[in-house]
Amino acid sequence: MNAETSKSWDIKLVDLTLGYDQKVVLNKINACIPGGKISVILGSSGGGKSTLLRHLVGLRTPMSGKIMMGEYDIFSLPPKEFRRIRRRMGMLFQDGALLGSMNLLENVGLPLREHTKLPEKLVNEVVLHTLELVGMADFAGYYPNELSGGMRKRAGLARAMVTSPPILLCDEPTSGLDPINSAQMDALLVNLKEQNPDMTIVVVSHDIQSVFTIADHVMVLHAGGIAFNGPLEDFKNSDDPLLKRFLDRNANFAETGGNQRFALPPQDRAKVQSALDQWLGRN
Amino acid sequence: MSAIARNILGLPFFLLDNLLLLIREVGAMSIFMAVGLRNIFTGKQAGKVLRQIQFIGSDSLFLIALIGLFTGMVLGLQGYYALATVGSEGMLGTLISLALVRELGPVLTAIMVTGRAGSAMTAEIGVMRISEQLDALEVMDINPYAFLVAPRMSASLIVFPMLTSVFNVVGIMGGYFTGVILLGINGGIYMHRVQTALEFDDLFSGFAKSIIFALLVSTVCCYKGFFTHMRTDSVGPEAVSRATTSAVVLSCILILIFDYVATTFFMA
Numbered sequence: 001m002n003a004e005t006s007k008s009w010d011i012k013l014v015d016l017t018l019g020y021d022q023k024v025v026l027n028k029i030n031a032c033i034p035g036g037k038i039s040v041i042l043g044s045s046g047g048g049k050s051t052l053l054r055h056l057v058g059l060r061t062p063m064s065g066k067i068m069m070g071e072y073d074i075f076s077l078p079p080k081e082f083r084r085i086r087r088r089m090g091m092l093f094q095d096g097a098l099l100g101s102m103n104l105l106e107n108v109g110l111p112l113r114e115h116t117k118l119p120e121k122l123v124n125e126v127v128l129h130t131l132e133l134v135g136m137a138d139f140a141g142y143y144p145n146e147l148s149g150g151m152r153k154r155a156g157l158a159r160a161m162v163t164s165p166p167i168l169l170c171d172e173p174t175s176g177l178d179p180i181n182s183a184q185m186d187a188l189l190v191n192l193k194e195q196n197p198d199m200t201i202v203v204v205s206h207d208i209q210s211v212f213t214i215a216d217h218v219m220v221l222h223a224g225g226i227a228f229n230g231p232l233e234d235f236k237n238s239d240d241p242l243l244k245r246f247l248d249r250n251a252n253f254a255e256t257g258g259n260q261r262f263a264l265p266p267q268d269r270a271k272v273q274s275a276l277d278q279w280l281g282r283n
Numbered sequence: 284m285s286a287i288a289r290n291i292l293g294l295p296f297f298l299l300d301n302l303l304l305l306i307r308e309v310g311a312m313s314i315f316m317a318v319g320l321r322n323i324f325t326g327k328q329a330g331k332v333l334r335q336i337q338f339i340g341s342d343s344l345f346l347i348a349l350i351g352l353f354t355g356m357v358l359g360l361q362g363y364y365a366l367a368t369v370g371s372e373g374m375l376g377t378l379i380s381l382a383l384v385r386e387l388g389p390v391l392t393a394i395m396v397t398g399r400a401g402s403a404m405t406a407e408i409g410v411m412r413i414s415e416q417l418d419a420l421e422v423m424d425i426n427p428y429a430f431l432v433a434p435r436m437s438a439s440l441i442v443f444p445m446l447t448s449v450f451n452v453v454g455i456m457g458g459y460f461t462g463v464i465l466l467g468i469n470g471g472i473y474m475h476r477v478q479t480a481l482e483f484d485d486l487f488s489g490f491a492k493s494i495i496f497a498l499l500v501s502t503v504c505c506y507k508g509f510f511t512h513m514r515t516d517s518v519g520p521e522a523v524s525r526a527t528t529s530a531v532v533l534s535c536i537l538i539l540i541f542d543y544v545a546t547t548f549f550m551a
Contacts, residue, residue: 057422083424086424093418097414100414113327114430115425
């Protein structure tokens with residue numbers, strides 16, 4: 001089947017090196033994110049998950065290597081072609097990234113208003129329908145600063161979905177949410193996938209509960225590389241000590257040296273304690 | 284080698300570094316302005332331009348009229364006493380109209396609009412930058428230059444000459460109030476002097492200056508907000524505040540420099 005007409009695209013990372021300025025975050029990674037599935041990218045904070053996502057959507061250029069969307073190496077395409085490929089992607093940013101000067105009706109309808117000549121009435125209908133899907137239709141007239149974090153994320157998801165993109169990228173959709181809102185967001189993604197079987201959804205997360213609920217495929221980033229890339233079942237059944245730690249939420253201070261390198265000498269600890277006691281009025 | 288000697292020897296390199304930085308910044312701003320102007324007719328602009336006209340223009344109208352009124356009144360007062368020393372109080376209309384139309388109108392209008400609307404442009408775009416809203420626009424395939432920069436440039440180009448005209452007219456009225464009503468100059472002579480003093484070249488130079496200032500202010504203010512994240516001296520909200528301050532300061536300096544350059548050009 002021609003890649004252009006194919007409904008779901010695999011995303012391939014080929015010898016990909018990513019970073020900021022001169023700092024390498026991920027070094028020469030090779031992996032395939034399968035099309036038509038929900039893939040979750042896991043990893044510790046600062047491990048390069050969000051960086052990878054920003055590269056996937058073309059907001060940053062890799063230091064070296066390729067990102068293949070279907071058969072297209074997106075960073076070697078001419079700008080016009082690149083934009084054509086990027087139109088196939090929607091992205092939910094960590095905090096929704098809704099435009100602060102617009103209400104939800106305007107925010108979610110923005111791509112339709114900018115790129116199509118649909119009448120305003122029809123755009124509003126589409127927007128309300130999309131907001132309904134994420135349970136936000138009653139808040140269409142609200143501005144982002146009037147909403148909670150979870151509501152902003154759901155509205156951000158609605159905006160990412162409104163053009164029905166075949167590829168949806170979500171940057172930590174459940175971070176900072178309470179368990180109920182997290183579960184709602186997971187359910188939204190699963191429902192979305194069920195309604196759009198060909199859609200490729202890539203979710204960056206470090207919420208292991210969320211991974212078990214939504215993922216078909218898991219990629220684990222660790223120490224500048226890929227520690228695991230495969231189906232959820234293989235991830236669950238893995239004997240790898242690192243993956244076990246992820247699964248068991250087990251901190252390993254020995255590896256990071258977290259509580260050793262900056263241990264306070266006893267005399268300094270006493271000084272700090274005394275200062276705090278004084279401030280708190282404790283004798 | 285002593286620290287003083289090291290500093291003296293390092294001075295040329297310091298100056299060279301700053302010169303290169305300045306050249307790079309000017310180059311980047313020029314490209315930014317060109318890209319902004321190129322996008323003026325891209326996509327659906329009308330609604331966005333109208334909103335900016337309201338914000339930069341209509342909402343600044345009262346302020347501009349107020350400043351214009353008092354500038355004209357002060358000019359009337361100072362001019363009257365200066366001219367009285369040579370017995371030429373009747374020339375007050377000439378003095379006020381030429382000073383306002385050629386210089387004070389365009390310059391003060393531009394500086395006031397920079398303080399009111401230019402700072403808001405930088406802050407708004409800067410906040411959008413640090414909260415990933417500009418990234419979101421790019422991901423939605425919405426060109427941020429066409430969406431944010433071009434409407435502000437268009438609106439500035441439309442509004443600055445209008446506001447300058449309002450400033451000039453109200454300023455001349457302020458001068459009339461001081462000179463004619465308070466100090467007793469003949470009203471007919473005042474208006475006659477205003478009418479005969481102003482020639483097409485004066486009006487044209489004032490108009491041209493307001494267009495130049497519109498481009499300068501909108502470019503500098505949008506540029507500083509757009510590249511808030513590239514600042515090396517600060518990050519986050521502090522970067523936005525510093526970007527806003529530097530946009531206002533730089534705009535005001537450039538307005539005065541370009542005013543001198545333009546005046547030299549028009550006088551020649």
